[in-house]
Amino acid sequence: MVSLKKVSKSFDNGLSFAVKEIDLDIRPGELLVFLGESGCGKTTTLKTINRLIEPTSGKILINGEDTSKTDPVNLRRSIGYVFQEIGLFPHINIAGNIGMVPKLLGWPDDRIKSRTDELLNLVGLEPDKYQDRMPHELSGGQQQRIGVARALAAGSKIMLMDEPFGALDPITRTNLIEEFARINKELKLTVVMVTHDVLEALILADRIAIMRSGEILALGKPAELISRPPHPYVSELLNSPRRQTEKVNRIIRGDNKNDL
Numbered sequence: 001m002v003s004l005k006k007v008s009k010s011f012d013n014g015l016s017f018a019v020k021e022i023d024l025d026i027r028p029g030e031l032l033v034f035l036g037e038s039g040c041g042k043t044t045t046l047k048t049i050n051r052l053i054e055p056t057s058g059k060i061l062i063n064g065e066d067t068s069k070t071d072p073v074n075l076r077r078s079i080g081y082v083f084q085e086i087g088l089f090p091h092i093n094i095a096g097n098i099g100m101v102p103k104l105l106g107w108p109d110d111r112i113k114s115r116t117d118e119l120l121n122l123v124g125l126e127p128d129k130y131q132d133r134m135p136h137e138l139s140g141g142q143q144q145r146i147g148v149a150r151a152l153a154a155g156s157k158i159m160l161m162d163e164p165f166g167a168l169d170p171i172t173r174t175n176l177i178e179e180f181a182r183i184n185k186e187l188k189l190t191v192v193m194v195t196h197d198v199l200e201a202l203i204l205a206d207r208i209a210i211m212r213s214g215e216i217l218a219l220g221k222p223a224e225l226i227s228r229p230p231h232p233y234v235s236e237l238l239n240s241p242r243r244q245t246e247k248v249n250r251i252i253r254g255d256n257k258n259d260l
């Protein structure tokens, strides 16, 4: 279990707060999505969990242990992390990027190699073709898939994923989202995922935490939040894919675009 207890973060000595008193329990095996518009504090909250950002106040417990009392480097190695900005090591080839944490953890080379092959296949990139390439020799979407593979590499049970599918085209994205949902259930991972894509949140999440201005405005299962929105903003946000579908249907029917 990952527990956030009144976690706050100010970047300007308390003049303003990017994250305000977040209280949240993420259950083992759960996929929890932080959903909200740009700048609402999603990435900041996520980064407090593996101490890439230290909270200004409040604390985080992982399986009952206060993370502020653990070694931050060991903590980060024990939690898979997919960065919003991808963050592959530019001078290390793909196999090296994926095998980075297992190598630091002292795995033997043959085990790292078979794990790397397995993960490349999992994210749909043939090992023979891609393992020796450098990150800049891959497209943005392929790099993003390597980011997901790298986060899974050491077999962490907890994964933090910041917009993991952001740079992908819709078809690859849908495939990878479905693939990830399958992997996630199979490995029983506890996943905290950030997105501003409402449809992605609705499809993947066991629960959604809707953030606004650094606070959790609503928390619940997708169906609950849609059927009983606790706030008008929640309803407006979660119904946006439906409104888009209705527009598409009107276009298909040949209605005048100006009437949309």
Ligand SMILES: Nc1ncnc2c1ncn2[C@@H]1O[C@H](COP(=O)(O)OP(=O)(O)OP(=O)(O)O)[C@@H](O)[C@H]1O
Binding pocket: 011, 018, 036, 037, 038, 039, 040, 041, 042, 043, 044, 045, 084, 196
């Ligand atoms: N290192 C920093 N120094 C100062 N302010 C910061 C820093 N990091 C983030 N912020 C501010 O904190 C707020 C929350 O940022 P955060 O990155 O958490 O947003 P986000 O919800 O992830 O947005 P996006 O969807 O655009 O990635 C923003 O107003 C941002 O400008």
Ligand SMILES: [Mg+2]
Binding pocket: 042, 043, 044, 084, 162
């Ligand atoms: Mg962000």
